[in-house]
Amino acid sequence: MLQVSVRHAFEGFTLDASFEAPPGVTVLFGRSGSGKTTIVNAVAGLLMPDEGRIAAGDWVLLDTAKGVRLPPHRRRLGYIFQEGRLFPHLTVAQNLAYGARFAPKDAPREDRGRIVDLLGIGALLDRRPGALSGGEKARVAIGRALLSAPKLILADEPLASLDEARKAEILPYFERLRDEVAVPILYVSHSASEVARLATTVVALEAGRVTGQGPAAEVLGDPGVLPAGAREAGALLTARVVRHHEDGLTELDAGGAPLFLPRVGQAPGASLRLRIAAHDVIVSRGRPEGLSALNILAGHVQEIRPGGGPGVIVAIDTPAGRVLARITRRSAEALGLAPGAAVHAVVKTVSVAPSDIGASAAASVPAE
Structure with missing residues (x-):
């Protein structure tokens, strides 16, 4: 159970959010500007909040009260960005190998062949990113993150840059990750359809505050919690x-x-x-x-x-x-x-x- 509690003040905006992310896909759901990416960046160590604690049992990433602030490279996280951010001069196989380089020697590792099969990228291994579609790049980015043996995967609106056809292509792979991979996923989205399809747990955000959290069916079925507004209810x-x-x-x-x-x-x-x-x-x-x-x-x-x-x-x-x-x-x-x-x-x-x-x-x- 990942426990997150962060507070950080920007000019004109204050994030003050606490929630728990159990195994599965926990979706941070809300409109643009609600604080979703700020939370993910705090978990990743890309933002050091004014106050906070981020931990899962004995695995403490941040505890400002005790002066614990692990740098990003020591947090054992896989980060999936909107653009994929693959190395353009490397083949798909080499991009995957780059992720595996960061896996600690004593960490349980995902089998490369299983991940390749899970994501359906076996036919892409010899290609470079310039020859891939948006959906194919997204799948390779997921594979690279998994092969780094992360304790947690962060996905910051990974489908936002894709058209509807590419989203339809990639969503089933995220469903398989939810059901077949033991690594918990913290997923950012403002799409009600994505949340309904993928979320195990929903954390609803509005103006930097948590307005609801719990199993997906409970939060999405609560008329008092409408993170994307009434039109998207x-x-x-x-x-x-x-x-x-x-x-x-x-x-x-x-x-x-x-x-x-x-x-x-x-x-x-x-x-x-x-x-x-x-x-x-x-x-x-x-x-x-x-x-x-x-x-x-x-x-x-x-x-x-x-x-x-x-x-x-x-x-x-x-x-x-x-x-x-x-x-x-x-x-x-x-x-x-x-x-x-x-x-x-x-x-x-x-x-x-x-x-x-x-x-x-x-x-x-x-x-x-």
């Missing part, structure tokens, strides 16, 4: 692929409730996590009829959170999990919504984007 559900239908739809089982999506690539039995955007959810008091929407989830209003404008966020507890709906205050009043009210959440089948669907860390189970 959305809840995280876990579901199992039941079957693929001939009309191009895939049927899922989410807590016993059926959900239909455009065909996904995973086989029956696979466990998925999917983000349902709040603006794609319609609320009905009775079970609606005569609608084209296939996904209708019965539930109860858990909370209604007003915003600064005409909208509200309605949190609805359903058998599939917590769902958020972004509707107008006028609609909420017309429906007589209040905590405990029985409602139905309606989600259009085609509204769930492929970028909002990813592999779950949960083990797959046989299809019925």
Whole structure:
């Protein structure tokens, strides 16, 4: 368990944040300027905060009260930057070897062949970075970081410079890292879709303060914690692929409730996590009829959170999990919504984007 507590004052901005990062992918989530990169730089030793303590058990990176300030090269960290920062004059194999040079002799090492296979870069080993796509460079940068035998990997918005096609290419590899590599990852993002797909734990940040932290589904489903703003609000559900239908739809089982999506690539039995955007959810008091929407989830209003404008966020507890709906205050009043009210959440089948669907860390189970 990595424990981070840092305080640092800049002109016009003060960071004062404390949180815990358990094993898995801990995402620092918030809008630009919320303090995410400042925290990562403090963990890396690239910023020495005014006050703070960063430690995991006996492994203390920083303790200003005791005068402990490990320099960056002694922190045993792998840092994945936005641009990859590969050496242009070295081949992929040589870039990987450069990372391995920094692994302590007595440290447990990742097998190079396994990492190459995990990241799908075997065919790239003889190429130089100039001949790689953005997604390929990102995978090589991840491999180089892993082969340095780090105790922790820091990823500072590693997909921010990639287009949507390259993001779709690289996200499955980060999912595999989350599920197959023992090294914990501290990941910076302001993308709700990335957070929903990758995060084990979410630390929500706003103006240098932690506004929420915990398991991804809990934080993303909390209407009082909206790190990217109400427009990006959305809840995280876990579901199992039941079957693929001939009309191009895939049927899922989410807590016993059926959900239909455009065909996904995973086989029956696979466990998925999917983000349902709040603006794609319609609320009905009775079970609606005569609608084209296939996904209708019965539930109860858990909370209604007003915003600064005409909208509200309605949190609805359903058998599939917590769902958020972004509707107008006028609609909420017309429906007589209040905590405990029985409602139905309606989600259009085609509204769930492929970028909002990813592999779950949960083990797959046989299809019925």
